[in-house]
Amino acid sequence: EINFFFPKEHTLAVIKPDTAEEHREEILGEIQSKSFTITRLHEMVLSREVAEEFYKEHRDKPFFSQLVDYMCRGPCTMMILTKENAVEEWRAMMGPTDPSKAREKAPESVRARFAKDILENTVHGSSSAKHAQEKIHFIFGDISSESEVISTGEDNG
């Protein structure tokens, strides 16, 4: 592996509830084919409290209670993905929040192919390395012994 000069970065990726099993498998296959390391993978049903805390940046948005309902509806696949530039690369793989925009701008993206609408949009990804570090700690606890985490960049939820 050629990783002497490129520091690895972690991101938190989530396959949200209601995603069909075959789509889950396809997403996992694509993550691996793009050479992310799946550092952690944990399937869990979020409580309302955990979902509210996870998306607390959005608590004042009109869609917040629908978002929490959606996130608690079934099992989420929670993952730590590790690679240089992981945050940006996973966001690029996901595509825009709204699948109609995703189909226009990024037709190969996960949301373009599998999302139902702007709310039920299949996947989550941290929007910055700082956000990733915070959410990884919230979901998985302390992983600092495993590999380096970069903590720079903007955080807009």
Ligand code: RTP
């Ligand atoms: P995410 O945090 O889940 O990766 O999504 P994102 O950055 O692309 O979008 P964000 O603005 O952070 O929104 C978080 C999630 O809230 C739901 N949403 N619903 N009904 C609506 O207008 C609306 N807008 C956002 C989506 O599930 C979105 O992923």
Ligand code: MG
């Ligand atoms: Mg977001």
